[in-house]
Amino acid sequence: MTVSDMAPKRGKPRKEMDSEEDGDEYRKKRDRNNMAVKRSRQKSKIKTAETMHRVNTLKSENTILQEKVKTLTKELGFLKELFLAHAGNSADKSKFEDVDLQQLLGEDTPSSDAMK
Amino acid sequence: MTVSDMAPKRGKPRKEMDSEEDGDEYRKKRDRNNMAVKRSRQKSKIKTAETMHRVNTLKSENTILQEKVKTLTKELGFLKELFLAHAGNSADKSKFEDVDLQQLLGEDTPSSDAMK
DNA sequence: TACCATTGCGCAATCC
DNA sequence: TGGATTGCGCAATGGT
Numbered sequence: 001m002t003v004s005d006m007a008p009k010r011g012k013p014r015k016e017m018d019s020e021e022d023g024d025e026y027r028k029k030r031d032r033n034n035m036a037v038k039r040s041r042q043k044s045k046i047k048t049a050e051t052m053h054r055v056n057t058l059k060s061e062n063t064i065l066q067e068k069v070k071t072l073t074k075e076l077g078f079l080k081e082l083f084l085a086h087a088g089n090s091a092d093k094s095k096f097e098d099v100d101l102q103q104l105l106g107e108d109t110p111s112s113d114a115m116k
Numbered sequence: 117m118t119v120s121d122m123a124p125k126r127g128k129p130r131k132e133m134d135s136e137e138d139g140d141e142y143r144k145k146r147d148r149n150n151m152a153v154k155r156s157r158q159k160s161k162i163k164t165a166e167t168m169h170r171v172n173t174l175k176s177e178n179t180i181l182q183e184k185v186k187t188l189t190k191e192l193g194f195l196k197e198l199f200l201a202h203a204g205n206s207a208d209k210s211k212f213e214d215v216d217l218q219q220l221l222g223e224d225t226p227s228s229d230a231m232k
Numbered sequence: 233t234a235c236c237a238t239t240g241c242g243c244a245a246t247c248c
Numbered sequence: 249t250g251g252a253t254t255g256c257g258c259a260a261t262g263g264t
Contacts, residue, residue, distance in 0.1 A: 019247055029235095034257060041255090044238090051167055058174035065181035072188035079195040145250090150242060151252050157240090160253090238262070247253070 030258075033259085037238085037257075038255095040237055040239085050166070051171060054171055055167060055174065058171065058178060061172060062178055062181065065178065065185060069181060069184050069188065072185065072192060076188060076192055076195070079192070079199070083195070083198075102236080146243075148251080149244085153242075153253080156252055156254085198240095235264085236261100237264100241250105241258090243256090245254085245256105246260085248251090
């Protein structure tokens, strides 16, 4: 079985293609290409491994960040409840910007107990 | 150039290896293997593409989560400052659990303006 | 034109 | 027994 027996090729069954006279030149060329192929494949494997590692790293970071968001959200909810509870008898909170405060209290905070 | 010319082989230069008598059986086996190889490589390519996509998805999620953490941290810092400002003249905050509150106020909050 | 890198493909060994 | 993987070489092709 010869590799050259493969169908999808041009009319070049035997002998030199362009220059190479079947001998050492051809062999050298093949050897160099084989080395190049090895380098290329090695490189590709490393890249694949790095990608896999990247996925794992990102998954970990993601998990940590999600936990952090959950914790912060819970804390924020707690503090907001505290504020709302004081909303009635507060007359001195005017030291701070009321607008931003109100906006803050209305934001993304599902009354703390909504979290597990 | 014959594939069989490769050096790292056993002393089996020609003729049947085990059973195959060089003919149709061998050819059928080769063809089936070639198909299997194609399937395997196709599968591997798909897996690689999926992994790449996974990396991009995770990177996006990560960015969003980091922004969320930053926002929440900033808000928390703001509310905590508000609390601390009231710390002096507060006598009615006793409605809530003081311990947890104190703990909360001391946590992970770099006085809001520490953020860009 | 020469050269290295990539890639599709087949073979054979090996894994399962 | 047989498909799935994998290492390897060949040749075509892409990119300088």
